[in-house]
Amino acid sequence: MCNCREQSELIDITDNYAAFCNNLDKLDEEYFVLLMQCKECKQLYRIDAWDKLQTQHARKIFSEENWKTLDSEHLIKELMIKSREGLTQNKCMWANCSKKQVKSSAFCIDHIYSSGARS
Secondary structure (H helix, E strand, O other): OOOHHHOOOEEEOHHHHHHHHOOEEEEEEEOOEEEEEEOOOOOEEEEEOOOOOOOOEEEEEOOOOOHHHOOOHHHHHHHHHHHOOOEEEEEOOOOOOOOEEEOOOOOOHHHHHHOOOOO
16 A cells, blocks of 8 residues: 655655665656656656666656646755754855755755755
């Protein structure tokens, strides 16, 4: 039995990529992203192709329309902030940035993300 209904909109599947994809059918593929569908409930997912040097995410989607160009940046940033336990009251150390630092960092989420971090 699938657990698609219980899954959040964006899921970090880096540590269980094969297990997560095991119950999915591949419908389409684009450069570094896959369109997959749950075999049981037919939930669609936009999934980052596996890469040992990157964090992989699965995003629930509700239509095949524009799946290749769907932007998940805001969801990834939210997940990164949550996994790092939120924000501080301190300002980002990046020159001329007034956004709040992410906990355990001297920088805001935008500058952490721009460095290539995804987890």
